[in-house]
Amino acid sequence: xxxxxxxxxxxxxxxxxxxxxxxxxxxxxxxxxxxxxxxxxxxxxxxxxxxxxxxxxxxxxxxxxxxxxxxxxxxxxxxxxxxxxxxxxxxxxxxxxxxxxxxxxxxxxxxxxxxxxxxxxxxxxxxxxxxxxxxxxxxxxxxxxxxxxxxxxxxxxxxxxxxxxxxxxxxxxxxxxxxxxxxxxxxxxxxxxxxxxxxxxxxxxxxxxxxxxxxxxxxxxxxxxxxxxxxxxxxxxxxxxxxxxxxxxxxxxxxxxxxxxxxxxxxxxxxxxxxxxxxxxxxxxxxxx
Amino acid sequence: xxxxxxxxxxxxxxxxxxxxxxxxxxxxxxxxxxxxxxxxxxxxxxxxxxxxxxxxxxxxxxxxxxxxxxxxxxxxxxxxxxxxxxxxxxxxxxxxxxxxxxxxxxxxxxxxxxxxxxxxxxxxxxxxxxxxxxxxxxxxxxxxxxxxxxxxxxxxxxxxxxxxxxxxxxxxxxxxxxxxxxxxxxxxxxxxxxxxxxxxxxxxxxxxxxxxxxxxxxxxxxxxxxxxxxxxxxxxxxx
Amino acid sequence: xxxxxxxxxxxxxxxxxxxxxxxxxxxxxxxxxxxxxxxxxxxxxxxxxxxxxxxxxxxxxxxxxxxxxxxxxxxxxxxxxxxxxxxxxxxxxxxxxxxxxxxxxxxxxxxxxxxxxxxxxxxxxxxxxxxxxxxxxxxxxxxxxxxxxxxxxxxxxxxxxxxxxxxxxxxxxxxxxxxxxxxxxxxxxxxxxxxxxxxxxxxxxxxxxxxxxxxxxxxxxxxxxxxxxxxxxxxxxxxxxxxxxxxxxxxxxxxxxxxxxxxxxxxxxxxxxxxxxxxxxxxxxxxxxxxxxxxxxxxxxxxxxxxxxxxxxxxxxxxxx
Numbered sequence: 099x100x101x102x103x104x105x106x107x108x109x110x111x112x113x114x115x116x117x118x119x120x121x122x123x124x125x126x127x128x129x130x131x132x133x134x135x136x137x138x139x140x141x142x143x144x145x146x147x148x149x150x151x152x153x154x155x156x157x158x159x160x161x162x163x164x165x166x167x168x169x170x171x172x173x174x175x176x177x178x179x180x181x182x183x184x185x186x187x188x189x190x191x192x193x194x195x196x197x198x199x200x201x202x203x204x205x206x207x208x209x210x211x212x213x214x215x216x217x218x219x220x221x222x223x224x225x226x227x228x229x230x231x232x233x234x235x236x237x238x239x240x241x242x243x244x245x246x247x248x249x250x251x252x253x254x255x256x257x258x259x260x261x262x263x264x265x266x267x268x269x270x271x272x273x274x275x276x277x278x279x280x281x282x283x284x285x286x287x288x289x290x291x292x293x294x295x296x297x298x299x300x301x302x303x304x305x306x307x308x309x310x311x312x313x314x315x316x317x318x319x320x321x322x323x324x325x326x327x328x329x330x331x332x333x334x335x336x337x338x339x340x341x342x343x344x345x346x347x348x349x350x351x352x353x354x355x356x357x358x359x360x361x362x363x364x365x366x367x368x369x370x371x372x373x374x375x376x377x378x379x380x381x382x383x384x385x386x387x
Numbered sequence: 388x389x390x391x392x393x394x395x396x397x398x399x400x401x402x403x404x405x406x407x408x409x410x411x412x413x414x415x416x417x418x419x420x421x422x423x424x425x426x427x428x429x430x431x432x433x434x435x436x437x438x439x440x441x442x443x444x445x446x447x448x449x450x451x452x453x454x455x456x457x458x459x460x461x462x463x464x465x466x467x468x469x470x471x472x473x474x475x476x477x478x479x480x481x482x483x484x485x486x487x488x489x490x491x492x493x494x495x496x497x498x499x500x501x502x503x504x505x506x507x508x509x510x511x512x513x514x515x516x517x518x519x520x521x522x523x524x525x526x527x528x529x530x531x532x533x534x535x536x537x538x539x540x541x542x543x544x545x546x547x548x549x550x551x552x553x554x555x556x557x558x559x560x561x562x563x564x565x566x567x568x569x570x571x572x573x574x575x576x577x578x579x580x581x582x583x584x585x586x587x588x589x590x591x592x593x594x595x596x597x598x599x600x601x602x603x604x605x606x607x608x609x610x611x612x613x614x615x616x617x618x619x620x621x622x623x624x625x626x
Numbered sequence: 627x628x629x630x631x632x633x634x635x636x637x638x639x640x641x642x643x644x645x646x647x648x649x650x651x652x653x654x655x656x657x658x659x660x661x662x663x664x665x666x667x668x669x670x671x672x673x674x675x676x677x678x679x680x681x682x683x684x685x686x687x688x689x690x691x692x693x694x695x696x697x698x699x700x701x702x703x704x705x706x707x708x709x710x711x712x713x714x715x716x717x718x719x720x721x722x723x724x725x726x727x728x729x730x731x732x733x734x735x736x737x738x739x740x741x742x743x744x745x746x747x748x749x750x751x752x753x754x755x756x757x758x759x760x761x762x763x764x765x766x767x768x769x770x771x772x773x774x775x776x777x778x779x780x781x782x783x784x785x786x787x788x789x790x791x792x793x794x795x796x797x798x799x800x801x802x803x804x805x806x807x808x809x810x811x812x813x814x815x816x817x818x819x820x821x822x823x824x825x826x827x828x829x830x831x832x833x834x835x836x837x838x839x840x841x842x843x844x845x846x847x848x849x850x851x852x853x854x855x856x857x858x859x860x861x862x863x864x865x866x867x868x869x870x871x872x873x874x875x876x877x878x879x880x881x882x883x884x885x886x887x888x889x890x891x892x893x894x895x896x897x898x899x900x901x902x903x904x905x906x907x908x909x910x911x912x913x914x915x916x917x918x919x920x921x922x923x924x925x926x927x928x929x930x931x932x933x934x935x936x937x938x939x940x941x942x943x944x945x946x947x
Contacts, residue, residue: 134749189925194745197744201748202917203917203921203922205870205917207914209870209917210911213911214911216907217907217908322756326752329752329753330753363767370757374738381746439820459824460826463824463825471824475820477814477821477822478817478818479813480813480814480817488814489826491807492811543825543826
C-alpha cells in the first residue's frame with residue numbers, strides 16, 4: 099500500500115515538473131506581455147521534434163539540444179513579439195481588445211507553425227530512446243529520463259525565480275507586469291521587456307518540448323493538448339503569477355497521477371472540472387492578484 | 388417614509404473600509420448633495436445603492452422595500468437609476484440609440500421601435516442635444532456625453548436619479564446650464580441625490596447636503612449649516 | 627394621403643423582395659438538385675455549413691465581443707445526436723434534437739461562465755472541446771465498448787435541402803435579432819456592459835439566451851452533416867479546427883457589415899473544398915497567414931475594405947447606420 103502511495107506521489111511530481119515547465123512560459127507571456135498565446139503548445143512541439151531530429155539524424159545528445167533549441171526559440175519569440183504583438187499594442191484601443199486581438203493573432207501563429215511543421219516532418223508519430231534506464235526509488239522503478247525532466251524543471255524554475263528577484267532585468271519584468279506605464283517612467287524600456295518575456299516564454303516552451311520528447315512520443319499535432327493544460331495551470335496558479343504556475347503545475351500533476359491511478363483516461367476531464375470550479379469560485383487562482 | 392434610505396451601509400475593499408456604517412435618508416422631491424474629499428467613498432456609496440457592489444453589512448431601502456442584493460437591472464426597473472463618474476456612454480452607437488436603449492429596457496413597458504425613437508427624441512430635446520441625435524456618441528464633447536447619460540437615465544422613467552459629478556470639467560456657462568437642467572428634472576417630480584465637487588452648484592441647488600470623509604458620514608444639514616460647519620471646513624482645508 | 631401612399635409603396639417593395647427571396651430559396655431547394663452534380667451539391671452543402679457556423683458565431687460573439695471557441699463543441703454534440711439517434715427517429719426530428727441538445731449545453735456553459743470576464747470565457751470554451759472529446763472517449767470505451775459509431779446514411783439531395791433550410795433559418799434569425807431592440811442591447815453589452823446593466827438590461831439572461839440560440843443552429847448543422855460521414859468517433863466529431871474556422875471566416879469577412887461573415891465563409895469554404903484533399907497543409911498554412919494579416923492590418927475584414935472602396939467611389943462621407 100505504501101509503495102503504491104509513493105508510486106502515485108512520485109509519478110505526480112514527475113508529471114508536475116513537466117506541467118510546471120510548460121506553464122511558466124505561458125505565464126510569462128500572459129502575465130507580463132498580456133498575450134494569451136494559444137500557439138504556446140506549438141513551441142513545445144517544435145522543441146520536441148527538433149530534438150528528435152537532431153538526435154536521430156545528427157546524433158546530438160538531447161540534453162545538448164536544450165542549449166540549441168532554447169536560444170533559437172527565444173530569438174523566434176522575441177522576433178514575433180516585435181513584429182506582431184508590438185503592432186497590436188499600438189493599434190488596439192483598449193487592453194481588453196488587445197487581449198482578444200492577440201489571442202486571435204496567436205491562432206494564426208498556431209496554424210502557421212503547425213502546418214510548417216507538418217510540411218517539414220509529416221504527421222507520423224516519432225519517438226526515440228535516451229536514458230530509459232530504470233532507477234529504483236523507494237521500491238518503484240522510474241526511468242532516468244523522467245527524473246532528469248523533473249530535475250530540469252526544478253532547476254529552471256529556481257534559476258528563473260532567482261532571475262526575477264535578484265537581477266535588474268528580472269525586477270524590470272516584475273515592474274512591467276504590475277504597472278507598465280509607471281515602469282516606463284522609471285526608465286524601463288517596456289517594449290524590450292515585453293518582447294524579452296515573450297521570447298523567454300517561447301524558449302521555456304521549447305525546452306519543455308525537448309524534455310517531453312525524452313519520455314513521450316512526439317508528433318506535429320501534439321501541441322494543443324499541452325496548451326490546454328498550460329492554460330489550466332496558469333489559471334490554477336493565478337493569472338500573472340509565475341511562482342503560481344510553478345506550484346500549480348505540481349498540484350495538477352499530482353491530481354493527474356491520482357486520477358490516472360483510479361480511472362486512466364479521465365485525467366484531462368478531471369483537470370477541466372477543476373478548471374471550471376476555479377473559474378467559478380476563485381478566478382484569480384491560488385496566487386493571483 | 389423617505390423614498391431612499393440606507394442603514395449602517397458598510398463596504399470593505401481588501402482591508403480598507405471604503406464606506407463605514409453610513410446612514411442616509413432622501414425624501415421624495417428633494418435634491419440632496421453628497422460631498423467630501425477625494426476618496427471619501429461617495430462613488431462607492433452610489434455603487435452600493437445601484438448594486439454595482441455588494442454590501443458588507445447594512446441595508447438599503449427604496450420606497451420602503453429592501454433592495455439590498457437585487458441586481459442592477461432590477462433596481463433600475465424599480466425606478467432608481469444612476470449616472471457614472473467616468474462617463475459610460477455607448478461610444479460607437481448613435482446618440483439617439485443610447486437613449487432609446489433606456490426607453491426599451493428601463494421599465495417593464497414594451498414599446499415599439501418607433502415609439503422609443505419618439506420618446507428618445509423628446510428627451511434629447513429636454514437636455515438640448517437634438518441636433519446631435521445621429522452622431523456616434525464618441526464624437527461628442529465630454530460635457531455633452533454627460534448630458535447623454537442623463538437623458539439615457541431619464542429614459543428609464545426613474546423616481547430617484549443618482550448623479551455622479553456631472554459638472555466635473557465644465558466651464559461656468561455649462562455649469563449654469565446643468566444646474567438649470569437639474570432643477571428642471573426635479574420639477575418633473577424626480578428626486579435627486581448628487582455627488583459634486585463644484586461647491587457653488589451644490590450650495591445653490593441642494594435642499595440638504597451630506598458630507599463623507601474616509602468612508603464615514605461626518606456632517607449633514609442645509610447648505611448654510613454645512614458652509615458654517617467647523618468640521619467640514621477643517622476636513623476640506625486641513626487635507 | 628401622402629403618408630398612406632408612402633407606406634403602401636414601402637409595403638409593396640418589401641412584399642416584392644420577400645417574394646423574390648422565396649422564389650430563389652424554393653428554386654435552390656427543389657429545382658437546382660435536378661441539374662447539379664453530386665459533387666456540386668455536396669460542395670454547396672459544405673459552403674452552407676460554414677456559413678451557418680460563421681453566422682451563428684457572429685450572432686453572439688460579434689456584438690458582445692465575447693469570443694467563443696465552442697462552435698466545435700456544439701457541432702460535435704449535433705454529430706453525436708445523429709450517431710446515437712439517427713436510426714431511431716425521423717430525420718427532421720433528429721436534426722431538431724441535435725439543435726436542442728447543443729442549445730442545452732450552451733445554456734449550461736453560458737449560465738456558468740458568461741458572468742466571467744471575456745478572456746476567461748474564451749479560455750473556458752477553448753478547453754470545453756478538448757474536455758468533451760476526452761470524456762466522451764472514456765465513456766464510449768468504458769460503457770459502450772466501442773470507440774466510434776456508425777451514422778445512418780442519408781442521400782445527398784436531402785442533406786443539401788436540410789442544410790439549406792438551416793441556413794435560411796440561421797440568416798433569418800440573425801437578421802431579426804440584429805434589427806430588434808435585443809440586437810441593440812447586445813451591442814451595448816459589448817461596448818459598456820456595466821452601463822447596460824444599469825439601464826435595465828438583464829445582461830446575463832440576454833447573453834445566455836443568444837448564446838444558446840446560436841448553438842442551436844451549430845448543433846443542427848452538425849447533425850445533418852454527420853449523415854454524410856458514415857463513421858464518427860470523438861476525435862473526428864470534436865475537432866478544435868471547427869472552432870477556429872468560423873472565427874477566421876468572420877474576421878476575414880469583416881464583422882462591420884452583416885454580409886461580411888457570409889462572404890468570408892463562402893470564400894473560405896470554397897477554397898477549402900478545392901485544396902483540402904490535395905494540399906491540406908498548404909491550405910491551412912495560408913489560412914493562418916491570412917488570419918494573422920487580417921487581425922493585424924484588416925480590422926474590419928474584407929467587408930470593411932469593400933465598404934471603404936464603395937464610399938470612396940461615391941465620394942461620400944462616413945456613413946452611419
